[in-house]
Structures are given as C-alpha cells and as structure tokens.
Amino acid sequence: MNATVARLTARSLLAGRRAVLLTALPVVLLVLAVVARALGADDDLAVTLLGGFALATLVPLLGLIAGTGSIGPEIDDGSIVYLLSKPLSRDTIVVTKLLVAVAVVTVFGALPTLVAGVVLTGELGALALGYALAAAVAGAAYCALFVLLAVLTRNAVVIGLVYALVWETVVGQFVPGAQALSVQQWSLALAGPVLGDTGRELGVTAAVGGSVGVALLLAVALAATFVAGRRLRTIRLTSDL
Amino acid sequence: MSVLELAQVSRWFGNVVAVNDVTMTIGPGVTGLLGPNGAGKSTLINLMGGFLAPSAGTVTLDGEPVWRNEQVYRRIGLVPEREAMYDGVSGWDFVLANARLHQLPDPEAAARRALDVVEMTAAADRGVATYSKGMKQRVKMATALVHDPPVLLLDEPFNGMDPRQRLQLVELLRTMGEAGRTVLFSSHILEEVEVLASSIQVVVAGRHAASGSFHAIRQLMTERPHQYTVRSGDDRALAAAVMAQGSVSSVELAVPEGAATGARDGTTALRVQATDRSGFVRALPRLASDHGIRLYEVTPADESLESVFAYLVER
Amino acid sequence: MRVSAPSERLAVPAPSGQRDAIHDIGYRHYDGPRLGRRAVQRALLLDSARGAYGLGRAGRTKIVPVLLLAAMCLPAVIVSIVASVIGAAQLPLNYTAYSTTLATLVVVFVATQAPASVSRDLRFRVVSLYFSRPMQRVDYVQAKFAGLALAVLAFLAAPQLLLLAGALLAEMPLREQLPDLARALAGAVVLSLVLAGVGLVLAAATPRRGLGVAAIITVLVVLSGVQAAVLGISLERGADTAAGWSGLLQPFTLVDGAATLLGAEATLPPGPPGTAGALVFAAVALALVAACYVLLVLRYRKVSVS
Secondary structure (H helix, E strand, C coil): CCHHHHHHHHHHHHCCHHHHHHHHHHHHHHHHHHHHHHCCCCHHHHHHHHHHHHHHHHHHHHHHHHHHHCCHHHHHHCCCHHHHCCCCCHHHHHHHHHHHHHHHHHHHHHHHHHHHHHHHHCCCCHHHHHHHHHHHHHHHHHHHHHHHHHHHCCCHHHHHHHHHHHHHHHHHHHCHHHHHHCHHHHHHHHHHHHHHHHHHHCCCCCCCCHHHHHHHHHHHHHHHHHHHHHHHHCCCCCCCC | CCCEEEEEEEEEECCEEEEEEEEEEECCEEEEEECCCCCCHHHHHHHHCCCCCCCEEEEEECCEECCCCHHHHHCEEEECCCCCCCCCCEHHHHHHHHHHHCCCCCHHHHHHHHHHHCCCCCCCCCEHHHCCHHHHHHHHHHHHHCCCCCEEEECCCCCCCCHHHHHHHHHHHHHHHHCCCEEEEEECCHHHHHHHCCEEEEEECCEEEEEEEHHHHHHHHHHCCEEEEEEECCHHHHHHHHHCCCCEEEEEEECCCCCCCCCCCCCCEEEEEECCHHHHHHHHHHHHHHCCCCEEEEEECCCCHHHHHHHHHHC | CCCCCCCCCCCCCCCCCCCCCCCCCCCCCCCCCCCCHHHHHHHHHHHHHHHCCCCCCCHHHHHHHHHHHHHHHHHHHHHHHHHHHHCCCCCCCCHHHHHHHCHHHHHHHHHHHHHHHHHHHHHCCCHHHHHCCCCCHHHHHHHHHHHHHHHHHHHHHHHHHHHHHHHHHCCCCHHHHHHHHHHHHHHHHHHHHHHHHHHHHHHCCCCCHHHHHHHHHHHHHHHHHHHHHHHHHHHHHCCHHHHHHHHHHCHHHHHHHHHHHHCCCCCCCCCCCHHHHHHHHHHHHHHHHHHHHHHHHHHHHHCCCC
C-alpha cells in the first residue's frame, strides 16, 4: 500500500466522465428504491431490486469500471511508466490500485445497496445487511478479476463485460453448471447466513454451498492479485499506440 | 559516477531479433545512441531501464542487474518517449508525486529543485494538459531528476521539439554530463548527436555498429570511398574523362544483360568510386559540360545512414 | 528506358544565365474526375459498417464481433434443426421474439462496436483529416450513424434469415412466414437505428474506448433494469396502464411496442396500451433517433481540428 499511488489512482478514477458513470449507477438504484417504497414495496420486490439489479448488474458494472479504470488507461497511454520506474515493488502497485478500486466499489456499490435495502424493507434487517455484504465481497472479487484483466489485455473492458453480463446472467440462466463459476453466486453463498431464514423464505438461494463460496471467492481474489503483480513485473511497455 | 554495462545482450521478439549480441559500456558524460528508425534503440533503452528482460546476456548498473530490480531506480532517471502524464494534475503535483514515489526525505524541496533545474517553476501551477510539447518534455525531465540520479536515460528527447526548445534541452543535458552524470539519449538524427554527445554508440539493425568519440567515427565515415551511380548520354566517354581525375579510384561500366555493348542510349550506367568525395562532386558537372555529355542521373549509391553504418560494420 | 532530369541530390552549380527553377522530378498530379462529398461519405459508411465486423481490419478485431455473431446465430440454427426434425408446424419462437430473447448479445455488440467506430478517430485526432477533405462534419456523422446502424441491422437480421431458411426446410409455407419476417425486419431497422444512435452519442462523448464501452453497457443495462423494476412495481400494484407505458423506458421494449402497429403481438409483454399507445411508442422511437442525430451533429461541431 502506497499513499501516493493511491492518491493518483483515486484522482484519475474519480475525475471526469468516469465519475459520472460511477455516480449514476447508485443514484438509479436509490431512486428506484425510494419510488418502490413510496408505492408500497414488499420483500419480494426488495429481493428483485437488490438481487436482480444491485447485485447482478450494478456491482459487476462498478467493479468493471473501477477495476479496469484503476490501471487500464495508464497502461494504455504509457503513463504507468512513472510508477514502474520507482523503487516500489510491483505487488505494492497492484495491491494499492486494487484497494482503491475496492473502496470505490464499496462506497458506490455496497453502501447504496445497504441504504436501498433499508429504504425498501424499512429496517436494517437480514435483507439489507445480507445483500450489502454480498455486494461488498462480490465487488472486491470483481475488482481483483478486472484489475488482472486490465494488466493482461488492452481489451479488458470488453472481455470483462462478456464475463459479467453474458456469462453470469445469460449463460447462467440456461446452463445451470455455469452458475457454479459465478462471483455473484459465491457472494450470495457467503451472505447466506446473514440472509438467514428471511432469505430462504423468499427463495434466495445460492448455486453453491456457503463454505465453497467463501473458498472460491478468496482463491479467485488472491490468485488474480498475485498473477497481476507477477504480470506487472514483466509487462512490456510498447512505445507504439 | 555510475556505469551502465551491457554484456552480450540480445533481445528477440518471436522471430524478430531486435538487439543482437550488444556489448557496450556507458560511462559519465553525454552519450548519444544513434541509429536509423527501427534499429533497436528503444529496445536498448528499455533493456537499460529494466523494462525488458534480455533474452540473453546481462544489463548491469555498477555491477547490479537492472532487470527485476526495483531498487535500481533510486539511481536511474528515465524520460520516456511518450507524452502521456496523469490527467488533471499540475506540473507541481506531478513532480511532487514522483518525489514522494521515490520516498525522498523532503519531497517538496526535491520537487522545487527539479522544477528549478528545468526552469519550469513559473509554470508549475498550470495543469500538465495545457503545456506545450517543450514544457511537457521539461516536466518529464524534472520527474527524472527529482531524486538526483547519477544515470539519466532519455528516449528520443528531441522528437517534435522546435529549434528553441531543442537548444534549451541541449544546454541542460550538456550541464548534466559535465556535472559527471551518465546521460544517454537516443536519436536517429546525426546532427542532434553531433552537437551534444561526446561519445556515441551506433546501432544498426540491432547490431552494435560503432562506438567511441563522435568526431573519430565521423572521420571514418567521410574518409571512406564513396560510391556513385551515374547515367549519361555517353557513358564510355564520361568514364574515360572521369577516370583521368585524381579524385576517382575506379569506374565500372555496368551493362544490362542483352544490351549492345556500344549502347549510348542511357541503358548503361557507371559505378564510380570516389576517394575524394567533394573533389569528384565538383569535377563531374564540369567534365560533362566540357565533353558535351548530358548527365541523366547522379545518385550516391550508399549515402543512407544505414549503408554508412553497414560499411562500418563490415570493417 | 528511364530518362529523367538531372537529379537534385547532387548540387550541380547552375550555369550562369539560367533562372532558378523547381525541377520536374517525376511527381505526377491527378487531373481526373474527383468523386466528391457523397462518394467520400459512401466510402466511410461502408468502411464503418464493415469495420464493425473487423472486415478490412487486423485479425484480432474480428474476434469479438464474429464470436458475438456466431452466438447470435447458433440458437437459430438449433431451432431450425429441431423444427425440421420434429416436423413442427410453426417455429417455436417467432422472428421478433428471437432478437429480444438474445437482447444481451445485441447490447454487447453495440457497446463494443460503437466506440470502436468513433473513439479512435477522436483520440488520435483523425477526424481533422476527414474534415480536411470535401466531407463536412454532418456527412461524417451521417456516415458513421448509418454505417453502425447497418452493422447492427445485419446482426439482427442474420439469425432471422437463418430462421426463415429453417422454417422453409421444415416445409412451413412461405406465405405464412413472410409477413412475420417482414414485421420483424421492419422492427430490426428501427431498433438498429435507435441502438446505433444511443451507442454513438455515448461513444463520441469520450476518446477512451474502454470508458465508451462501459458507458453504453451501463446505460442500456440500467435502462432495462429500471424498466423491469417499474414493470414489476406496476404489475404488483395492479396498475396495468402504467405497466404498459413502462416499455417506453428502454430501447428493446420501445421498438417492440412500436412494432405492434404492424399487427403483431408484443413479444415483450405487456406492450403499449392500445393503438394510441403504440403510436406514442413509434413517435418516441423516431424522436429518439432524431435526437441522437442532432446530439451527434452538435458534438462534432465542437470537435477541434487542430
């Protein structure tokens, strides 16, 4: 963790048009929650919004924008060289950038999910806490994956998108086995105990068991971070565009 | 005083050999890395800066390997070719951030000093996006100088600069070299290297073609025999007249296959080897006009930088 | 035989009395007819449409669009085979429903190809080269818009035509299939214009391709999420009219609703409330296309050419 790297990363993430996109997503969620509440929402609707929108759409997109945005543009335009030509370990650079991205996703994703949950259910209960927890861990795992993708390829956004949308939602719908390889399902499994009986009654179940989910989440996040650090150590800076 | 050493360094990308068995030592003073486009200059600088692993051989700075050794950047300042910096920061912020990344004890003082050296103090509060090309180059220099490194690597620093900016940079680099720093810059323009570098390293097609003092190498280049291809209205008569000149050592009449040997219609050509280039160049038009021979074409056969270096390699 | 003027490369002292001159060293200039604005525009249009599939570009730019197109067409092939094997009297899902079912693929195609079409021109300031030709800024916008719309239309229409082939192989009467297909194609034309417009407006806002991709995806996915939520809430509250109007919120339901004017059922229920509703849907769709066009023209009016 390096404070200067963190500050530079946060500044480029939160400046300009990227910030507009990052803010727009939670705002939409909160507006929907308030409108639904005003019209009289029940728990089923809360599950639809929190699970179907916040966890399935908002968090992967935020992870994609923050994860790839924390390092991808720098690699693209070559300005990463100012970080690489310093007496800093490359792992420190990757970990710092990842932590900034995770912080951004937590603030713009998990926190709004918690607030939306409270608004929708009217209490700081199992649904709000459970989905906020799932959003936080899923966001962190997505960030780790997408930071790795951004270090590996210039087409990180496109590939990440295909994974987050096509694989996790479309393929998951038709091929049940694909759900076992889904960050979303793992995080739901992790949040299972928090969601508790309320979740079970509303039919919120994960495709994998709780401990399996936790293990897979940890394994993926750690492996992705490790590989990204290794890869940054040997990254080739091309002078061409 | 620091010394960069490359020992039998090769680097290949798939089937392409970018740097081929290069051994060189870069010591204090300003060194120019000269070579035509695509000769492997950037690859060499990337190897020296620790951004590329050598496929074979070693790159060391004062005996320490450069590759995968982040601590080496305490002693290297790098000025990249590309212009991109962090968006939306001022020159001051950017240089200060670089000082902090170096974990200097007093980053503010270091940043102030570096900006002062490149004479950017006045414009330091402006955003880097508003800078001209020359100002960007100077801020990049400031980030490379902020930790006062003994070694400075610059990749094509003069590209796209106007003459005034060029002059400023030349001055700056010269001062750095005189202060005992090891300064290496790459260029494909002979004149740039000439005004600045006390010693040069020449690379051609990935190979180390020449090294040493600029003037000695320049001498070797100009004293070598020069080749010209000449086409005229009467090649044979011209050949006789040219051969009578002291500036010429050999003349060959090149006759295309199948053409009549007596052809006087321009299908033949003369290959002239001149020992005294300027003498020959002055004499040729006079000879042609004296003998009433029309010159169709006079081409130096080997004037390109590449062939100059190829000649050096062959010796 | 080559006879040329004495080469400039050797400094030949000019004989006295001869005036300074620029020698003709063989550069030829073009005196033939020039094709002008429309031809430039047509060329750019075609290049943009082909470029969306990586045609005429480097190999790796073909990967994503070709994979997406394959994924889009594969179910059509399967449906066709199944239909002919079991001898179905009707396709299990009609032409319009097909594209709405695979909407995610369409969205990903637009999100990846719209920025590919415009963001590099902005980032590397290539637009100034275009505008130094007889081409006007408006021409550029029209060509890019039409080019991308054409590419999206091909993306939508290809599986529909495959389905038709499958239906004919399963010996379903052409007479029954054609009206359905025609309606679906008409809907696809409108949908491709809407999607291309939205995609280009967002993509042209930033010179960074990755950010453009993320922006388009975000907007399209969030809109459909919002629409689904509003629909859900309305249905729960028993507000059927509001449920119908919710279709206005995202492109797919919008165009699907407008297409009911052509006499088909809405494939994305509940569809607009009544014929008047469908007319409103159609008007909104066209207004959206026009608005995107105007926004693009305004955007490119501001692009500096320096």
